[in-house]
Structure formats: structure tokens, C-alpha cells
Amino acid sequence: MRRQVLVLISLLSLGSVLGQVSYSIPEEMAKGSVVGNIARDLGLDVKRLKSGKARIFTGDSAEYIELSRDRGVLLVKERIDRESLCRQTTPCALHLQIILENPMELFRITVEITDINDNSPSFKNDEKRFEISESAIIGSKFVLERAVDADISVNGLKNYSLKPTDNFGLKIQSHADGNKKVEMVLNKPLDREKEEQISLLLTAVDGGEPQMSGTVKIYVTVLDVNDNAPVFIQSVYKAAIAENSQKGTTLTTVSATDADKGSNGDVSYSVSSTMDSVSDIFTINENGEVILVGEVDFEKAKYYQIDIEAKDSGGLSDSSKIIVDVIDINDNKPAISVLSKSDSIPENSPQNTVIVMFSVLDPDSSNNGQVNCRINGNIPFTITTSSNDFYSLVTDSDLDRERASEYNITLLCSDEGVPLLIIIIDIV
Known part of the structure; x- marks a missing residue:
């Protein structure tokens, strides 16, 4: 008789990637439109999609694509507007994962969204x-x-x-x-x-x-x-600001000179209109001081370009721009998503049997976004990874039900930022 070992898990990582398929579709396709024949392109039988309870995992992003198990195809679930999704970023793509069970398998899917006029x-x-x-x-x-x-x-x-x-x-x-x-x-x-x-x-x-x-x-x-126009001392200014800076923070000071005297030589400054509504985030006063009036978030925008104008009372003007780099701070904890897990396994399971598949994401950059995961305690399991952000919890030695019929597993994941941010998950 085969006896089962009950596994109670606390989690924080992910597993094996078996294949990757890419598609390209135009934005604004009607709901229900076919993206691609995923069963054929992955070399899977439609029956496998049903028996494996195939499903799409998108992380924190909106679900624009859905899977039809019966047909083995990917369909447009929601209207996709490339401009809302990616703005000026190119290429614009959705990154999905298809998860199957019994046995566990993970496939990565990329859907590029092309622009229409x-x-x-x-x-x-x-x-x-x-x-x-x-x-x-x-x-x-x-x-x-x-x-x-x-x-x-x-x-x-x-x-x-x-x-x-x-x-x-x-x-x-x-x-x-x-x-x-x-x-x-x-x-x-x-x-x-x-x-x-x-x-x-x-x-x-x-x-x-x-x-x-x-x-x-x-x-x-x-x-x-009015004989002379204002002239900026610099054609390009550079500044940097931390993403947690308070409103009212001064980034830099710009200056333009006008050779005229009297009112014709008086220079006023303004932020020119830009695509990203920069004027809602930054302003410039009469002394040329550029001031933060909104909020900046490194995870949303890593830099800004502020177009500024100097104008005298006679209507003559000059322009310059300020490149503002946003400095990342460690303000996001790692976030874990469980893709699949087993509640029990046979005691004769071979080493490297997958118990849990999960993903860990940290939107911070550099060391602030580098995540390390470990198991708390001395138990016969270990964490493996085959691609960025995806992990598996697997067995790393023989199991013996008579010695231990169940395990409580706690996973700890932390980033490398200052201060260090940690998330702890018990897998039950």
C-alpha cells in the first residue's frame, strides 16, 4: 500500500519553465478574437489542457487574455488599448504564464500589442x-x-x-x-x-x-x-530627486538673461505643456526655482523631461529643458503569488519532486528589487529556480512517513535594500 506524506507549506517562490511562445496582435481587437492556437504551438493535446486544469497566471496585471481549454486557443478577454497599457514604451507586450497540474508544468507566453492609428x-x-x-x-x-x-x-x-x-x-x-x-x-x-x-x-x-x-x-x-530675446544660460539642465521627496522640494534653479532694459528685460518663466502632464508635478517660480508640487514614483517613471520657457514682456522667448532622474528608495516589499501546490506526496517520491510553484516580484530596482528566499528550519526540502522571479519548493532527500508524517514549512523572502524588507509565508 502506498502511504502519503502530508505536506503543510509556508511559501515564497516558483518552478520549472518548459517552453515559451510569442504572438503579435493589433490593439483594439474585438472580445473573443483568437490570439493563437496555444495547444498546437506548445505541442500539447487539448485533453492535456483539460486534465491539467490549465489556467493563465498574469501576476498583478489585468487579465486581457483568456484560455479556451475546449478549443486549445487564447482569446481576447478585454479590449486592449496599447496607449493605456504601455504609453510610449515599445515594444508593448503582455507576459503570461500557463500553469498545468498532474504533473505541474509552466509555459511562458508573450503577446506583443502592435499600434494602430x-x-x-x-x-x-x-x-x-x-x-x-x-x-x-x-x-x-x-x-x-x-x-x-x-x-x-x-x-x-x-x-x-x-x-x-x-x-x-x-x-x-x-x-x-x-x-x-x-x-x-x-x-x-x-x-x-x-x-x-x-x-x-x-x-x-x-x-x-x-x-x-x-x-x-x-x-x-x-x-x-523689443530688441533682444531672453537666452537661457544652459540649453539642458539636470537634476535628481528621491521618489519620497516632499511637495515643495526645490530641484534646481534655471536662469535666462535679456539684454534689454526696463520692462522689456524682465523675464518670466513657465513650464511648457508636455505629454506626461509634467506641469501637474513640477512648477517654476519667478526666480527660476523648479519646485515639486506633485508626487514622483520611481516604479511609475524613472525620469522626467521638463520643457521650460523664458519670456520677456515684449513676447520674445527662449526654451530649455530639465532632465530629472528619479532616485529609487526601498519602498516595496517582495510580493508572492502561489501558482500551484501539493497537499501530500508519497513517501517514496524521488528527490527534486515539486511541492509548490510560486513567483516573487519586487517592483523596486537594483538591490532594492533583488529577492532572496530561504526555508526556515532543517527539513528535507529546498528552493530552486529556473528563471527570474519564478521558484519551486522541491524535496532534496528521501522522505520517511514513519519518521515524519507531516511538515510545517515556513518560507522567508527578503530584498537587498536598505532598510531590508522581508515577507514571511507559512505554507499549510
Whole structure:
């Protein structure tokens, strides 16, 4: 007669990865659409999916994909919006695991979400107003608001146009990070006596099919005499801030100078509109001090780019940017998800028999996110891992029911941050 050893477990790790399959689907597919024939692609019989109680494990992420055991296929469970899921990150992918039992098996699935042209370029404001001196010299530049397009690659923002072109033209400068600096350039002298008000239309277009666009109206009031524009001392500033910094913290101080005297030389600062609503997190005061007014979280954004503008009373302006690095602190404990476990095993089970499969995730970076797991006590089990974040609790010596008919197992997992954060789980 085979006798069973009852295993009571406290847990914190994961097990063996047998295969990996990748699929690619466009965003916005209808619910119920087929992602792929997972049974065929993994070389599994549909009956195995049923007998093994196959299921999808997604960790803490939303369940966009579901498994049809009867058909052996993956289906779209919820509408997938690539922009909401990944924003500008590319490639954008869902990482899933399929778990089977009797015996336990783990398969890793990657589903890449490709972009479709479902967003048009847009401006934060409907209009932009300038007051420009009629003595402004040819070549004077005026910073315009950048458009944003949530789509990427060919579907993203492609170009700008400005009409009419009687007095002004466009200057577009590409940065190394892919963003474009958009400026309106004076190509023909202004004459207040002939035309005091000028209306223009700035249009941003993307490269998708069909092409989509967005516009902003520009109004220019012609003034008298302002010879010099502000000039930032630096074109790029750098700063760093810890993710737990209090509101009101000053990051850095910027400075722009204007050679004009009196009111024409008075410079005011502002945070230009950006895609990530940076103006809700940072502000700049009249002295050029950049101040934290919101919250920063390293796990959500590792850095920010703040576009700033210096403007004098005559309407002339210059722009610069601040690159802010967010410093990670150890503010997340390891999190454990049990994928599968056995409540009992035969006493004649061979070594390396899997008792529990689990995953451990810590969203912190570097040492703050490095997790180590161990078993508390001297018992015939050990922890193994075959891939990042996934572990198995296995036997490491012979079991003898007459010597010990059950075990209480406690697992401890800790990160390597300061202060060290620990999670303890009893597996029963």
C-alpha cells in the first residue's frame, strides 16, 4: 500500500519553465478574437489542457487574455488599448504564464500589442497668443507648443505646418530623444501701422493611414520695440530627486538673461505643456526655482523631461529643458503569488519532486528589487529556480512517513535594500 506524506507549506517562490511562445496582435481587437492556437504551438493535446486544469497566471496585471481549454486557443478577454497599457514604451507586450497540474508544468507566453492609428495629434491648448514688437529682427524665434500623439512609429506625430506664411515660417529641430522643438520664425518685418493683429494656424499631422491631424490657433499682437530675446544660460539642465521627496522640494534653479532694459528685460518663466502632464508635478517660480508640487514614483517613471520657457514682456522667448532622474528608495516589499501546490506526496517520491510553484516580484530596482528566499528550519526540502522571479519548493532527500508524517514549512523572502524588507509565508 502506498502511504502519503502530508505536506503543510509556508511559501515564497516558483518552478520549472518548459517552453515559451510569442504572438503579435493589433490593439483594439474585438472580445473573443483568437490570439493563437496555444495547444498546437506548445505541442500539447487539448485533453492535456483539460486534465491539467490549465489556467493563465498574469501576476498583478489585468487579465486581457483568456484560455479556451475546449478549443486549445487564447482569446481576447478585454479590449486592449496599447496607449493605456504601455504609453510610449515599445515594444508593448503582455507576459503570461500557463500553469498545468498532474504533473505541474509552466509555459511562458508573450503577446506583443502592435499600434494602430487610433489617435490624432493634439495640443493642450486651443490657442496661443504672442505680443511681438514691430522692431523684432528677422530670424527672431518664438517657441510654439508641441503636439502630442499617443500612437507610435509611423502612426505617431510626423510634421507641422504653419499658415499663412506672409510674415512667419516654421523651424523644427529634432532632439536625440525623438521629440521636436517647434518655433515660429519671423521672416518678414512687422509693421504695426499696417497690421496690428495677425492670425495663424499651426497644424500637426501624423504618418498613419488615414492621416490624422490637430490644430492650434496663433494670434499675434504687434507692439513696439523689443530688441533682444531672453537666452537661457544652459540649453539642458539636470537634476535628481528621491521618489519620497516632499511637495515643495526645490530641484534646481534655471536662469535666462535679456539684454534689454526696463520692462522689456524682465523675464518670466513657465513650464511648457508636455505629454506626461509634467506641469501637474513640477512648477517654476519667478526666480527660476523648479519646485515639486506633485508626487514622483520611481516604479511609475524613472525620469522626467521638463520643457521650460523664458519670456520677456515684449513676447520674445527662449526654451530649455530639465532632465530629472528619479532616485529609487526601498519602498516595496517582495510580493508572492502561489501558482500551484501539493497537499501530500508519497513517501517514496524521488528527490527534486515539486511541492509548490510560486513567483516573487519586487517592483523596486537594483538591490532594492533583488529577492532572496530561504526555508526556515532543517527539513528535507529546498528552493530552486529556473528563471527570474519564478521558484519551486522541491524535496532534496528521501522522505520517511514513519519518521515524519507531516511538515510545517515556513518560507522567508527578503530584498537587498536598505532598510531590508522581508515577507514571511507559512505554507499549510
